[in-house]
Amino acid sequence: MTERPTFDELFASCRHSAIHLEMRDMYTPDDPVYLDWKAGVEIDPVERFRDWYDLIVRTVGRGVRVRRARIVSEPLTDFIRHEHEVTPRLNIPAGEEVRWLPRRRASDLALPGNDFWVFDNRLVRFGHFAGDGTYLDQETTENPEVVGLCTSAFEAVWERAIPHERYQPEMPLERAGR
Template sequence: MAEAPTFKELFHDCQRSAVHLETRDAYSKTDSAFIDWKAGKSIDPQRWGAWRSIVGESVSRGVAIRRARVVSTPVSEYIRFEYDVTAGLNIAAGEDVRWLSRRDATGITLPGNDFWLFDSSLVYVNHFDGEGEPTEPELTEGPEIVKLCESAFEAVWKQATPHADFEVR
């Protein structure tokens, strides 16, 4: 099996849109930024300089980048961390970010995994182990999966609250 392209390559090839759906309440708890945040240390968004550069370059070419997060409420400690760094990381880089309480997502058909969808045609499936650590991703252009991911993202996006208006509780 060929190695999955890097995010830099995926975004470089992207022409119109990149959307990301996140549905977990915790990710890599070994992430140094999360550990620093838990310890009360200030988080410098520049630590994600490569990501900010990838997103910024894509947005400057006209690529619309949207991220939607479906979260349990009250939110987990990890989601509180994500919320706290979103403005300085994701939004500052050029992403549009929205949040949806899991309680409000009951009527939405969601895929079993987080994903990125590039130009409504290529799905990069994120896989994680039980502790939230990333495992081998999956890339597909399967029409059924693309359709499911696109409709799920748009349904979440339609109901979700913009970052600036979402209340973490």
């Protein structure tokens, strides 16, 4: 494994594509934006995630294709419902393409053990999280076998996943009125 470049550095050096696979049902449980959303506070995700939004706008503006796929359990956890509601107000306007894959449709896919980004099919950045979703750290590698594994896993998910605008998540029974 190599040094730990920042997202700004990784995206600045990216020329063609950045792909991201998310496979957890909970991230950053103490995130103030998530906690506000959960409390019913109206949020402006672009303002609250301005650095991320600007980074993606700059990256896509240079001609880099940015794709994000999320494998999710249904019914969705509160955190993933939050992500689903924020996506059309943050990720998509910034220029990301986002798709969703219900976990039950991913059972026959070979997937790496951690969430990851792949930049230009040459470098993988793994994110490590605790069981409760707390971010721990990251690691990067340019090992061609690892890059190939992650890229093929992402593409298999992407092919099956549902574009954000068409994805209708299964709601918990009390929310679906059943």
